[in-house]
Each structure stands twice: as C-alpha cells, then as structure tokens.
Amino acid sequence: MNDADYNVDVLLIVEADIATTQLTEQLLSECSSLSVRYKKVYLTELDEQVLSSNALPLFVRTADPVAISWMQCLRRSNIPYFYYIDDNFWLIEGDTALAKYYQHPIIRRSLKFAVEKANVVITNSVALREFILPKNRNTVLLPAFFDFSLLRSDDIEATSEYRIGFAGSPSRDADLEVLKDVIPYFLAKRSDVVFEFVGCLPKWLEQCSRVRFFGHMSSYAEYIAFQEQRGWKIGLAPLGDKTSNRYKTNNKYREYSAFRCAGIYTDSESYIDSVVDGVTGLLINDNVAECWIAAIERYLDDDQQRLAIADRAYNDVHSRFDIVVVATQWATLFQQGARLLSNSKTLPIHSSLWDKFVRSLTHYWLLVEISMYEGGIKLTLSRALKKIFRVFTPNKKR
Known part of the structure; x- marks a missing residue:
C-alpha cells in the first residue's frame, strides 16, 4: 500500500491563534482534498482522551512545559508526534519579553525535548533545517506558501499616492534602523511618496500625513485583505545582521x-534562494542607507521596470508557493506519518496526578516570572485576577 492510500487525521495542537497557527490551518484545510483531515485543539484543552483519538499530533512552535509533559506521555505510549517550527528560538537576542521567554531555562529545556524527541521536525528555511539537524536527523524542509484565494484585486484603492510599505511585528524595529535616513530623503524629494507601516513603526519615526501606521491585526485573512487594498508599489524587507x-x-x-508589489530585500539567507536580483526583486548587498536609496530610486525612475519585476515575481510565487502546489508536499509527509502511527504498537496514554501538578506548577511559575519582568507586581496581579475571573464566567468563543 502506498502512503497516498492512507486517510490521515491530524491533531493540530496550538497555544493561541497567532499568524503561524492561522497559516497552518489554511494549509491543513487545503490538504482536505488530499485525504488529510484535521482538528485543532488548544494546549489548555489537551487530555488523555483527546490524545487517544488515533490522530497524528502536530505541535506548532510551542515550548510551553505543559506541551512537553504531554509529549512525554506520547513517548511513553509509543505514539509519534510531529513538531513544526518556523523561527530560530535558540538565538533570539535582546531584553524584550519575547527574548526573555525563550532564554528562560524552563523554555530552553522544553524546546530541547520537543525538538529532539519529535519523530519529524518540520521547517521552512534551509538555514533553520541545517541548524536543527544535529538535534534531530528527521528534520525536513517543506516550502511555505501563499493562499491566493484570499486576494480580492477589485478592492485595491485607487490613489495618486506612491505608497511604499513595510509589514512586520514590533520585534522588527531594529531591522528598520537602516531606513532612518532613507525615509526623510524621499519625503523631501518626492511629494507623492507615502510610507506606510503595518504592525511596526520605528521608534525614531513620527506619524504624519505621509507616514502612516496601522496596528497589528489578529486575523491573517483580514491583514491580507487590508494590505492588498493599500496598493503598495514598493515593499521593503530590510534585515539586520543579527x-x-x-x-x-x-x-x-x-x-x-502576491500583491504585485515590487520588493527590495536585504541580500540574506532568507531571500537568496527566492529572489533573482533585477528579475523578481532588488537585493541589497550592502545594508546601508545609500544602497536603499539607490534601490528605491531605481523603481521610482523606471516604472516600466518596476511593473515588469512585480509581474515576474507574482508569476514565480504563484508557480512555486501557491498553497495548492505546496499542500501536496505537506500531505505526502502527513501520509507517511499516518503509516508510522498505524505501524506503532501504542499503549494507553496515562498522565498521573503528579504529572498534572508539575505541569501546572511549571506553567504558572513561568507566567509569573514573565509578567514580573514585563510589568512588575501590578501587571502580574492584573493578569492573575483576569484569569480567575475567566474561570467563573461562561466560556466564550476564542
């Protein structure tokens, strides 16, 4: 029997509905036509019954000690699990709450177990796969994707503005430092140029009529619709050297x-295998202001070239990264996982009272430490009271 003959049930295990979770759900939904079904559960909802459903567990970028406790139960019961990770959490630097979280000894130990004991680790980056391979030889590289069905080209706003944009999380602030002299240069030189930022506005930049900021959007589909509607002509993708x-x-x-927006990218591992300089985008070899100014001017001075690059990039992404194309590769791996699960001599899952106590203790201890770092006793008490309040109120849809 071939792997493709298997019907696959995947148990998608997540901490929250972050962008990575929403993207993974999109992919699994697309895999439904390839005999892959999925059910999403939050980490807080896991129990012995849920994990005994004969579905392949897929943990998404979690290093919470609660998840690790359940992974240990799976290992004891000889039930395989897959682990998906899309960033290098071992090397996150700085003193932000996010950095402190992943630098915490409890999280480091949890991440180590999650990766080393997984039957398969899934990554989307060549560099990340090479980093993880010494920790787990069953680390595979699967392409990321874009869901073109989310696009609504008739909603693009008509405007005489020449919009240049960036979208990213607040953690990208340091990467935008290279634009500190770039943005004022073009605001002074071109009256039609407008800079827009989604999710992250550099600390050194003030909003005005031609510098706009739009906050984080929790729904990925809404974010895509919004960004497409803005009709950016140039998209910026600077990466610092960290x-x-x-x-x-x-x-x-x-x-x-996908938005037919001509991009400018730092020449880094993230883009060298995707972007062909001058063909599907512009690559910045020397990540300094002068080079960014030159690249932006190249687009501004030659609109025909900009449009040609945007069209070629659109066609390239559609042919290589369309969710329909990528889903077949992911489905093949899940079908192999189904074979592995069916051939395993599994045992009933059992989590003792002591396991549950240790799981809860480490989880809440960690939450307290992070809250104390972020905002001291006031924030910690506030979060504790909110959590207690939720216990005594009816459950609401997430």
Whole structure:
C-alpha cells in the first residue's frame, strides 16, 4: 500500500491563534482534498482522551512545559508526534519579553525535548533545517506558501499616492534602523511618496500625513485583505545582521509578490534562494542607507521596470508557493506519518496526578516570572485576577 492510500487525521495542537497557527490551518484545510483531515485543539484543552483519538499530533512552535509533559506521555505510549517550527528560538537576542521567554531555562529545556524527541521536525528555511539537524536527523524542509484565494484585486484603492510599505511585528524595529535616513530623503524629494507601516513603526519615526501606521491585526485573512487594498508599489524587507535573522523564511517575498508589489530585500539567507536580483526583486548587498536609496530610486525612475519585476515575481510565487502546489508536499509527509502511527504498537496514554501538578506548577511559575519582568507586581496581579475571573464566567468563543 502506498502512503497516498492512507486517510490521515491530524491533531493540530496550538497555544493561541497567532499568524503561524492561522497559516497552518489554511494549509491543513487545503490538504482536505488530499485525504488529510484535521482538528485543532488548544494546549489548555489537551487530555488523555483527546490524545487517544488515533490522530497524528502536530505541535506548532510551542515550548510551553505543559506541551512537553504531554509529549512525554506520547513517548511513553509509543505514539509519534510531529513538531513544526518556523523561527530560530535558540538565538533570539535582546531584553524584550519575547527574548526573555525563550532564554528562560524552563523554555530552553522544553524546546530541547520537543525538538529532539519529535519523530519529524518540520521547517521552512534551509538555514533553520541545517541548524536543527544535529538535534534531530528527521528534520525536513517543506516550502511555505501563499493562499491566493484570499486576494480580492477589485478592492485595491485607487490613489495618486506612491505608497511604499513595510509589514512586520514590533520585534522588527531594529531591522528598520537602516531606513532612518532613507525615509526623510524621499519625503523631501518626492511629494507623492507615502510610507506606510503595518504592525511596526520605528521608534525614531513620527506619524504624519505621509507616514502612516496601522496596528497589528489578529486575523491573517483580514491583514491580507487590508494590505492588498493599500496598493503598495514598493515593499521593503530590510534585515539586520543579527544571527537569528539568518533563519527567517521568505515571507515578505511571497506576500509582496502576491500583491504585485515590487520588493527590495536585504541580500540574506532568507531571500537568496527566492529572489533573482533585477528579475523578481532588488537585493541589497550592502545594508546601508545609500544602497536603499539607490534601490528605491531605481523603481521610482523606471516604472516600466518596476511593473515588469512585480509581474515576474507574482508569476514565480504563484508557480512555486501557491498553497495548492505546496499542500501536496505537506500531505505526502502527513501520509507517511499516518503509516508510522498505524505501524506503532501504542499503549494507553496515562498522565498521573503528579504529572498534572508539575505541569501546572511549571506553567504558572513561568507566567509569573514573565509578567514580573514585563510589568512588575501590578501587571502580574492584573493578569492573575483576569484569569480567575475567566474561570467563573461562561466560556466564550476564542
């Protein structure tokens, strides 16, 4: 029997509905036509019954000690699990709450177990796969994707503005430092140029009529619709030289190209295998302001070239990263996982009272430490009271 003959049930295990979770759900939904079904459960909903459903567990970028406790139960019961990770959490630097979280000894131990004991680790980056391979030889590289069905080209706003944009999380602030002299240069030189930022506005930049900021959007579909509607002509993708940036995916290339937005990218591991300089985008070899100014001017001075690059990039992403194309590769791996699960001599899952106590203790201890770092006793008490309040109120849809 071939792997493709298997009907696959995947148990998608997540901490929250972050962008990575929503993207994974999109992919699994697309896999439904390839005999792959899925059920999403939150980490807080896991129990012995859920994990005994004869579905292949897929943990998404979690290093929470609660998840690790359940992974240990799976190992004891000889039930395989897959682990998906899309960033290098070992090398996150700085003193932000996110960095402190992943630098915490509990999280480091949890991440180590999650990766080393997984039957398969899934990554989207060549560099990240190479980093993880010494920890787990069953680390595979699967392409990331873009869901073109989310696009509504008739909703693009008609405007005389020449919009240049960037989209990313607040953690990308340092990467935008290279634009500190770039943006004022074009605001002074071109009255039609407008800079727009989604999710992250540099600390050194103030909003005005031609510098706009739009906050984080929790729904990925809404974010795509919004960004497409803005009709950016140029998309910026600077990456600083910090080590963790080497392991990021080509996310900006896929999104900008899908919007037919001509991109400018730092020449880094994230883009060298995707972007062909002068063909599907512009690559910045020397990540300094002068080079960014030259690249933007190249687009501004030659609109025909900009449109040609945007069209070629769109066609490239559609042929290589369309969710329909990528889903077949992911489905093949899940079918192999179904064979592995069916051939395993599994045992009933059992989690003792002591396991549950340790799981809860480490989880809440960690939450307290992070809250104390972020905002001291006031924030910690506030979060504790909110959690207690939720216990005594009816459950609401997430």
